[in-house]
Amino acid sequence: MEIRWYIGLAVALFSIGVMGVLTRRNAIIVFMCIELMLNAVNLLLVAFSKMHALSPVGLTNPSVVSNAQIFVFFIMVVAAAEVAVGLAIIVMMYRNTHVVDINFLNRLKN
């Protein structure tokens, strides 16, 4: 398949994630949308890496191509660390307020 299909899919997933972050009010769902954004990036990086494998630079120096695939592992690890911290924060808030609604987040405004 051509690269543009992959770009299209990744951009679509990313946009769904962004729209979810901007419109949803449940902290957990917002969080899931952020994960969706990160996974769209993972998909795109792998697709680009395969694309570069067939380009002149990839054919002369094949080791260059795996860079992006290793990057994906870094993203996964960092995302996992973020999940650990993020869920802890959401649980902490739930313990104090018994809601996970972002609309609750306006006490600081005044």
Place this chain on the structure above:
Amino acid sequence: MNTILLTAFLGIVLMMIGAFSKSKTLPRFVAIGGIIVILIANMVELLSQESFFTFNVKNMLTFNSFNLAFIGVALLCTLIYFLLSGSAIEKVGSYVAEYFALLFFVLCGVAISATFNTLLMLFIGIEIISIPLYILTGSDKRNLKSNEAALKYFLMGAFSTGIMLMGIAFIYGGNDQATFYISQLGFGVGKMSPLIAIGLVFLLISMSFKVSAVPFHFWTPDVYDGAPTVFTSFMATIVKAAGFFAFLRLFDNGFGVLQPQWQKLIVLITAATLVLGNLTAVFQQSVKRMLAYSSIAQAGFMLFALFALNEKAKEGLILYAAAYSLATIGIFAILIKMKDYTIDGFNGLAKKQPVLAVTGLVFLLSLTGVPLTAGFQSKFYMLMAAAEVASYTWLIILAVLCAAISAYYYFKIIQAIFFKESSSAEGDLTENITPAFKLMLIITAVLIILLGVMPGLLTDWLYY
């Protein structure tokens, strides 16, 4: 290299102390001792250009004198922060060693994001800075404001990370070198692929989020206001300076023929940051919230380095990072000791605590940018760097006008300290103040004046 390894090591040591020792004061002394050792190790590396540890980092990190000088400034500011506010960290909660450990992990991230040479390391560095900060923001677990700040900071931070990664992926796909190295990307040489252009805009947006430049600043006042005051002090100074340094290094190679387009974008952000930050700070009643807006306003000045992208801008950014961090850490240290965080809470401080009043005066004057203070020198360097680029004289005039506006809200505190009577005649305005604390305040104030008179003390380190 020294700093990255030693800070990570010390973070682990402090976690172990937290697990095996019940002492509440031990972590602070280990942290202060550790930061002094790391500072010395960093200076040795700066002077000899050789690390204690040799690893083949495949050129993913570069350790030149510019980067190492910035890490030195960050470490020095952290040392002063520990000495001034270390006892306040102990009062936040019962996990003292963990707080110090997390601060050291943040410093590790600061060192990585100051030396990165590939987009991968930029991402890792920024994340190592952010993730411990989410925890520190929410460390006051029973306080709803702290919870809210942590959640907001976390969601905004993760969102901007997603945007940054998308930008990186586009830049990777768009360049025909299949590289993440920023030196090989060569923006503005030859024809630019649309993918790279989109990627650059995404990177610009996400970095603006991290350094809270308008229009991506809206999380800043809430997070800085909600977080425990000691950690706000750390976030608003060292972390913000590190964000700017990473921002500058990312776009340091310039954009060749595209420079005018880049400047158009960054000029808009700079002007908006200066105007909005200063105007909203005027209306704040709480000093903590006012300092949050003032940090946005000061970010506007630091953006001048990104606008100019020349040698003067580099010197200016390091000087600005030092001047702004020292003054803000100082004023936050005084604020932490106050019982009332509103401006009226400062009424009549000069009579009760003359040392706090005079040093506070120096910090506030430096933030305003009055001559003979470091704040003046750093603002001067920034404007000089921008003036070399010419073409945007109105921006420099706007910056000077905004500095005049900032005088209004900083002087409101000075007026409260020196010219107003305290409403409660008998009660103390502050919590107990030790002589050591006063001494540290005086040392910080002297450092600020010294940098204001002789900025060369700092900028000369760049050319070792």
